Amino acid sequence: MRNRITLGEFIIENQKDFQYSSGEFSRLISSIKLASKIVNHEVNKAGLVDILGTSGNTNIQGEDQQKLDVYANEVFLKTLIKREIVCGVASEEEDDFVVIEGKNKSHDNKYVVLIDPLDGSSNIDVNVSVGTIFSIYRRVSPLGTPVKKEDFLQPGNLQVAAGYIVYGTSTMLVYTTGNGVHGFTLNPALGVYYLSHPNMTFPKRGKIYSINEGYYQHFPQGVKDYLKYCQEEVDGRPYTSRYIGSLVSDFHRNMIKGGIYIYPTSSKAPQGKLRLLYECNPMAFLAEQAGGEAIDGYRRIMEIKPTELHQRVPIFIGSKDMVNKAKEFMAKYPEDAKY
Numbered sequence: 473m474r475n476r477i478t479l480g481e482f483i484i485e486n487q488k489d490f491q492y493s494s495g496e497f498s499r500l501i502s503s504i505k506l507a508s509k510i511v512n513h514e515v516n517k518a519g520l521v522d523i524l525g526t527s528g529n530t531n532i533q534g535e536d537q538q539k540l541d542v543y544a545n546e547v548f549l550k551t552l553i554k555r556e557i558v559c560g561v562a563s564e565e566e567d568d569f570v571v572i573e574g575k576n577k578s579h580d581n582k583y584v585v586l587i588d589p590l591d592g593s594s595n596i597d598v599n600v601s602v603g604t605i606f607s608i609y610r611r612v613s614p615l616g617t618p619v620k621k622e623d624f625l626q627p628g629n630l631q632v633a634a635g636y637i638v639y640g641t642s643t644m645l646v647y648t649t650g651n652g653v654h655g656f657t658l659n660p661a662l663g664v665y666y667l668s669h670p671n672m673t674f675p676k677r678g679k680i681y682s683i684n685e686g687y688y689q690h691f692p693q694g695v696k697d698y699l700k701y702c703q704e705e706v707d708g709r710p711y712t713s714r715y716i717g718s719l720v721s722d723f724h725r726n727m728i729k730g731g732i733y734i735y736p737t738s739s740k741a742p743q744g745k746l747r748l749l750y751e752c753n754p755m756a757f758l759a760e761q762a763g764g765e766a767i768d769g770y771r772r773i774m775e776i777k778p779t780e781l782h783q784r785v786p787i788f789i790g791s792k793d794m795v796n797k798a799k800e801f802m803a804k805y806p807e808d809a810k811y
């Protein structure tokens with residue numbers, strides 16, 4: 473392997489880019505890095521041990537918690553708690569946010585992490601790639617006091633970092649601190665992430681659209697019109713439909729090849745399905761840093777003021793020209809912007 477820089481070396485070399493205390497960020501990212509390696513180890517052998525299938529519990533969303541969901545949640549929580557730089561964590565798998573007291577119960581830690589520990593979990597039992605999504609903010613409540621809900625309900629444009637791990641044919645950690653998007657591939661033999669995709673950028677336009685067309689009848693007219701546009705035989709169209717059922721994998725492919733991922737409002741899911749805080753905002757930060765766009769059909773995802781930890785929003789995310797074309801179709805039906 474030619475002399476590639478490791479994730480740890482990259483963070484040290486670029487710590488000036490992190491506008492806050494670089495030492496804390498390095499420790500924060502390294503705790504996520506460690507947790508991802510532990511989860512990766514289980515995901516890679518899930519078929520061999522009794523860790524597939526559902527845990528028998530459901531999460532606050534009323535969704536069956538897959539055993540690996542629960543396991544991944546525990547691993548990330550424990551690792552973040554141990555590193556003592558986080559004052560609180562909000563997770564898809566936790567009903568409420570988790571307060572982390574820190575050293576001597578001082579509540580002096582400065583960052584909050586919001587996480588989807590294992591996104592796409594319905595794919596686990598069929599050996600299709602899944603992912604972890606994380607979002608990092610500085611707390612807004614006073615140091616020395618327990619973390620508050622307001623620390624988590626910050627708009628996406630205040631994120632200090634965001635990223636994902638995709639447990640695919642290879643395991644990659646992709647993140648941004650607001651200075652571009654950088655991808656690191658895990659060498660499983662060494663347990664080391666190496667910089668493999670520096671400065672990842674969305675092609676301005678692409679030929680891939682990702683949406684669950686099984687819900688077509690329930691989509692708003694603007695989405696139906698956009699899908700018909702994608703399927704017309706003109707101007708280099710029809711586009712190709714690619715939908716894995718795992719946001720991280722669809723996003724990652726579209727960022728490399730060019731494309732758009734859509735999970736819109738529908739009569740079955742008026743708020744859409746994806747969660748604003750630990751799915752849409754981190755992916756939107758990455759998309760914009762990679763030269764792409766992320767909207768709810770009408771406005772930037774990262775401008776939405778959150779009101780609830782697990783709130784859902786519709787999302788159109790990917791290549792700038794494709795998102796803007798979809799936005800044109802949505803704008804013809806302003807009455808649908810009622811979610």
Ligand code: P6P
Nearest residue numbers: 591592593684717718719720745
């Ligand atoms: P549907 C996985 O549960 C997820 O949150 C995303 O990763 C994925 O794109 C979407 O939901 C799949 O949802 O309704 O198409 O099965």
